[in-house]
Amino acid sequence: MNVTIVGTGYVGLGTAIMLAYLGYQVTGLDYDEEKIQGLRDGILPIYEPGLAELLTAASPNLHWTSRYEDAIPQADFIFVCVGTPPLPDGHPNLAYLESAVRSIAQHLDGKPQIIVNKSTVPIGTGDWVMRTLEEHAALYATSHYEVVSNPEFLREGTALGDSLYPDRIVLGGSGWATERMRALYAPLIEQNFEAPAHVPRPRGYERPALVETTLTSAEMIKYSANAFLALKISYANEIAGLCECVGADIHEVTAGIGLDHRIGTRFLAAGAGWGGSCFGKDTSALISTGQDYGYNMPILRAAMSVNARQRSLVIEKLQKHLRLLKGKRVAVLGMAFKPDTDDLRDAPAHDFIARLCQLGATVVAYDPVAMPRARTEWGDLHYLEATSAHAALEGADAVIVATEWAEFRSMNWNEALCVMRNRVIVDARNIIREPLTVPAILEQIGRDHPHSSFLPASALPADKVGA
Structure with a gap:
């Protein structure tokens, strides 16, 4: 069976590489020619632990193109994995999806093909996609084309394990279409493939639950x-x-x-x-x-x-101890929205940096992985880059832990804090578990620390700083 994946973002790339690893011939399609050329050269446009190794293993079965005419006609399954970002009113923006579906329709060749909605789409989109195919496919035949909703449940940072060893597979569509999808996913359902050495099968894992529903219910499940x-x-x-x-x-x-x-x-x-x-x-x-x-x-x-309030709360905790932030130097550790990814979308760190700059603070930021992406995606922000967490803390009046990277969890915080000018820590991820032995103020979320024994370095006599 031949598979085409439309869209090579986080979901599309993972799906393409996973299916190719399982032995299918997979074509990845994206309008971004630079990204496609990079994939041909073995260069991933995103960071995901283990994905590069799986790409190498699956590369004989992978093909990359920016041309619909090279990817659609021969495909048995066409996965749509394009973005559906939110509009200001909260509704998803379906412009990318509509463009992709129209382009797919124009290149269908009349043989039985299944179009799989992998993107997170509004309830009712499956029916809308079918109507779009009817309107734009030159060789449209109702009995030949089916739309299936197959939502993804991947967590960035653990996407490979979630793909290869899912807890459930949801298939929404007609009986014929879901039967074809069961055949495609047979290696996952039966778990009869050889597990990659770097993504071993979890202990005790047997097989995923299979949930077959209507199109609408599958969309609602996601x-x-x-x-x-x-x-x-x-x-x-x-x-x-x-x-x-x-x-x-x-x-x-x-x-x-x-x-x-x-x-x-x-x-x-x-x-x-x-x-x-x-x-x-x-x-x-x-x-x-x-x-x-x-x-x-x-x-x-x-x-x-409540989620919006949490971001304001972090800045309020800083202001409680530093009062005015104008002229202060604040380190922000972590920029990605979660560890083990370089995804910056709706990351709390973005809001922290923006608000700190608005209040007149100088921001020094560090992330183990996401800084290169931030240079292009966060062009609206003004901050200094640090080469390490230790470098970010040097001379800082305060530090915000914005992402729970393992590197920050394992830091010797008592040693690291000694390079700060004032020692105010807002641990917005509650990663600091051991008591601090150096004078400092530690603020966490939902944990009360007695401030009487934690004073900022500037409040101490000079001979006591760093003691």
């Missing part, structure tokens, strides 16, 4: 899953705020409630809130869909409100 995870994060952050008021510790609270198997421990981490391309966009899309039908969704609106 949005509902992401919105629920967003709710869990916002709930943890709301409880964290109350913990600070009453003196409870959010780590202890979430550990205690997460042991209830009905709740679970995942996505209960308090901090700066969610970012990335999914949670905010998909939650907004559900709210907007409700508006279209006159249906209010107050719980989802509250989740969005």
Whole structure:
């Protein structure tokens, strides 16, 4: 079976390389000729742990092109993996999707082909895609073309494991189309492929659940899953705020409630809130869909409100101790929205840097992976780049931990803080677990630290600084 992947972003690349590794002939299609040439040369446009190694293993089965006429006619399955960014009113922008579907339609050759919506799309998009094919395909035949909704549930940073060893596969469409999809995904369903050495099969993992639904239900499953995870994060952050008021510790609270198997421990981490391309966009899309039908969704609106509040809270914690930020030097550790990726979309660090500059602070930022991408995507921000976390802290009055990279977790914070001018730490990811032995102010989310024993370096006699 031949597979074409339209769009070579985070989802498209992972899908293309995974299917090629499973033995299919896969063509990756993207309008960006520079990106396509880089892929031909083995250069990935994104960072994802292990993806380069899997690309090398799968390369004999991979082909890259920017021409629809080279990719569509021979394909048995056409996966649409283009972006659907949010519009100002919360609805997804379907311009890229519409362009891709029209171009696909113009190059269909009349044989049975399945168009797979892998992009996160509004509820009802599957029917809209079918109508678009009817209107624009020169050789359209109802019995030959089918649309399937096959939403992805990948987490950036662990996308390979999520692709090869999914907890469920959702297929929405007609019986004939989902049967064909089951055949395509047979290696994943049966787990009879050889696991890559660098992405081993998890201990105890057997096979994924297979969920077959209508197109509409599959589209709803994707949005509902992401919105629920967003709710869990916002709930943890709301409880964290109350913990600070009453003196409870959010780590202890979430550990205690997460042991209830009905709740679970995942996505209960308090901090700066969610970012990335999914949670905010998909939650907004559900709210907007409700508006279209006159249906209010107050719980989802509250989740969005709490998430926005967390970003303001981080700056407020800085202001509580530094008062005026004008003229202060603030280090921001982490720029990507989460660790093990270079994805900067809706990253909290962007809002931190923008607000700090607005308040007159000088910002020094460091990220182990995302700084090259930030140079092009964050051209609207003014900040200095540091070559390391230690370099970012030198002479700083304060530091914000914006991304929970392992590098920051394993730092010797007592040693690192000694190079700061003032030692105010806003740990927005709650990664500092060991007590600080140097004089400093530590602010975390949902954890109360007694400030009497943690003073900024500028408040100490000169002979005590660094003691």
